[in-house]
Amino acid sequence: MARGRIGISAEGQGGARPARAFFAFFATLAVALLSVAGDGNAQNPLNPATPEGTIKAQHGDWQLVCKPPAPGSKLETCALVQSVTAEDRNNVGLTVYFQKFSSGERVIRVFAPLGVLLPPGLGLKIDDKDVGTAPFLRCNQFSCYAQVVAEDKLIDLLKTGKNAIFVIFQTQEAGIGIPISLAGFGQALAALK
Secondary structure (H helix, E strand, O other), X not given: OOOOOOOOOEEOOOOEEEOHHHHHHHHHHHHHXXXXXXXXXXXXXXXXXXXXXXXXXXXOOEXXXXXXXXXXXXXXXXXXXXXXXXXXXXXXXEEEEEEEOOOOOEEEEEEEEOOOOOOOOEEEEEOOEEEEEEOEEEEOOOEEEEEEEXXXXXXXXXXXXXXXXXXXXXXXXXXXXXXXXXXXXXXXXXXXX
């Protein structure tokens, strides 16, 4: 997300509250997509045949969620997950997850609700500093998602920052800023294998 600058008027930046009802759905969605390296061909997370993830640890506001190894692999597939809704809009929420692949590549994937305006992409601010934007890659029947490779500079900002605000647009004129807590991200990252 280090590329590009965003100049927006973000609404709803007053805060977010954990969304337990949304978390169950979005965490299931995120876990179902963990094995998808970016092609977006995910199974329906409400399908009982989809393997469910297990919350292995809680680090601040981040959960370490893992699912059993894929066929032919000996390692679980794990990600750091956090879900929130905008304080002033209960129907607008995000799920952010961070995954490290065996190749060493680190990816941040952010799931936004259907109806998000795609061309502006997903904006990111960390501690009120514009970090950049990322395009939405794909929408399925549950959500739309943006994904970026997390380079060292971005990871350092996430580890040392206090708050991140992801910005989505539902109209061309107004962005909705949804705060994500960075509390515990550094510890959670150290626990991610």
